[in-house]
Amino acid sequence: xxxxxxxxxxxxxxxxxxxxxxxxxxxxxxxxxxxxxxxxxxxxxxxxxxxxxxxxxxxxxxxxxxxxxxxxxxxxxxxxxxxxxxxxxxxxxxxxxxxxxxxxxxxxxxxxxxxxxxxxxxxxxxxxxxxxxxxxxxxxxxxxxxxxxxxxxxxxxxxxxxxxxxxxxxxxxxxxxxxxxxxxxxxxxxxxxxxxxxxxxxxxxxxxxxxxxxxxxxxxxxxxxxxxxxxxxxxxxxxxxxxxxxxxxxxxxxxxxxxxxxxxxxxxxxxxxxxxxxxxxxxxxxxxxxxxxxxxxxxxxxxxxxxxxxxxxxxxxxxxxxxxxxxxxxxxxxxxxxxxxxxxxxxx
Numbered sequence: 001x002x003x004x005x006x007x008x009x010x011x012x013x014x015x016x017x018x019x020x021x022x023x024x025x026x027x028x029x030x031x032x033x034x035x036x037x038x039x040x041x042x043x044x045x046x047x048x049x050x051x052x053x054x055x056x057x058x059x060x061x062x063x064x065x066x067x068x069x070x071x072x073x074x075x076x077x078x079x080x081x082x083x084x085x086x087x088x089x090x091x092x093x094x095x096x097x098x099x100x101x102x103x104x105x106x107x108x109x110x111x112x113x114x115x116x117x118x119x120x121x122x123x124x125x126x127x128x129x130x131x132x133x134x135x136x137x138x139x140x141x142x143x144x145x146x147x148x149x150x151x152x153x154x155x156x157x158x159x160x161x162x163x164x165x166x167x168x169x170x171x172x173x174x175x176x177x178x179x180x181x182x183x184x185x186x187x188x189x190x191x192x193x194x195x196x197x198x199x200x201x202x203x204x205x206x207x208x209x210x211x212x213x214x215x216x217x218x219x220x221x222x223x224x225x226x227x228x229x230x231x232x233x234x235x236x237x238x239x240x241x242x243x244x245x246x247x248x249x250x251x252x253x254x255x256x257x258x259x260x261x262x263x264x265x266x267x268x269x270x271x272x273x274x275x276x277x278x279x280x281x282x283x284x285x286x287x288x289x290x291x292x293x294x295x296x297x298x299x300x301x302x303x304x305x306x307x308x309x310x311x312x313x314x315x316x317x318x319x320x321x322x323x324x325x326x327x328x329x330x331x332x333x334x335x336x337x338x339x340x341x342x343x344x345x346x347x348x
Contacts, residue, residue: 003029006112006157007105009097010034010052010059012044014179015116015160017051018168021175022159023114024055031108032059035101037068037092038190050178062104064096071095073190077200083253084327085231087144087296088188094147102155112157117141120161121153129153131279131338136164143296146331146341147277197229211256213240216249216265224258227251233266233323247323267320273330273342274312280339284313291333292317294324294344300333313342 006028008020024030032052034045045061052059072092079086097115105113118134119142129150134140148156160168172180191199201207208226215221222240224230230238234248240260247266250259271294278284284307291300292315302318315330324347331341 003027004112005029005031005108005110006114007031007033007101007108007110008114009101009116010048011116012047012179012182013116013185014172014177014182015118015168015184017048017116017177017179018163018171018175019114019116019157019159020051020055020057021171021177023157024057026159028112028114030055030057030114031110032057033101033104034059034061035064035096036061037064037072037096039065047179047182054176054178060108062101064100067096067100068092073203077204079327080196080200080228081253083227083251085325086327087329088190089144090147090329093144098145098148098152098156102152105155112155114157114159116160117145117158118160118163119145119158121156121158128280132161133333133336133338134158134160135162139165142338143293143329143331143341146279146329146338148279149277150279153279197226200228209256211258213238214257214259215242215246216259216261221260227253227256227258230258232325263322266323268324268347269317269320270348271315271324271330272308272312272345272348273315274310274345276311276313276340276342278340280334280337283307284340288332288339290339292330293333294321294330295328303332305332305339312345314348 006023008023008030010016010020010032020032034048049059072088075091076086076088102113118139120132122130122132124130131142131145133142187194208228210223210225211227212220213222213224230248232248240246246260248258249261249265287304287306289304292303293300304316306314308314326344326346328344329341330344332339
């Protein structure tokens with residue numbers, strides 16, 4: 001009987017390289033593949049290919065630059081222009097890394113796709129696939145993976161889910177991988193310097209006009225350099241001297257104004273979210289007490305989620321939370337299990 005075939009998404013980093021090695025070691029017939037998302041991915045492709053050659057497995061490069069532009073970059077810009085703060089890594093996972101990539105794998109007769117994400121997949125007694133946190137809490141990426149469907153979870157392997165980063169680097173060094181000491185990528189891959197405003201102006205050819213900073217009473221207190229360039233909770237880079245620290249508390253994209261206020265103005269207890277993907281069950285039918293994260297680096301907080309009409313859900317935190325930001329994801333947990341997640345529309 002021939003071995004099951006798996007296609008490994010090899011980014012050129014140490015995590016996906018070790019994921020490939022562990023999958024081969026587990027007896028799978030492996031194919032390495034890099035999704036080219038930018039025109040400047042050359043060194044990463046080289047590193048991925050080097051590891052694949054060292055492992056003696058076939059290697060492919062799939063050009064997804066057009067899909068990435070349309071599905072990730074364009075939606076990123078549209079969201080910012082609408083006053084939201086999007087998470088493009090989640091968008092990329094949803095449309096490319098676990099959708100388009102899985103379709104490519106099937107074209108090559110692969111039953112599984114493999115990535116270097118730190119998360120785990122379990123099957124419960126009913127046969128339902130559950131997404132769970134990684135063993136290494138510092139590296140856990142389950143927040144970014146909440147959009148995975150049952151179909152995608154059934155055909156995905158996360159070999160690093162039970163490993164620490166230290167153990168992963170050790171395996172890479174033992175195998176002589178070229179990227180064993182390569183630094184982890186930070187920030188958004190297509191905005192490496194973190195200047196979203198400069199990226200959007202260059203990408204769209206649009207100059208976003210300056211406008212007014214307002215205080216909580218609607219008085220003009222200064223000039224900003226384009227409302228798209230600010231996010232809820234931001235303090236740095238405002239250039240305002242108001243006698244006490246102020247933070248971005250709200251934006252009006254139609255009026256091109258940014259409202260600033262004291263830290264206490266940033267706290268809310270209720271958020272409304274849409275575009276939910278439920279993993280632990282098919283739909284939310286009754287209120288559920290859970291833990292919730294309203295951004296990736298936030299500590300989980302006690303909350304109750306309530307179903308609403310039209311696929312919306314309301315998340316009510318036990319304690320007020322700081323800088324809940326429309327456009328970000330809210331992800332719900334029961335212990336180590338991801339219940340589901342959605343996109344924050346607004347606070348109440």
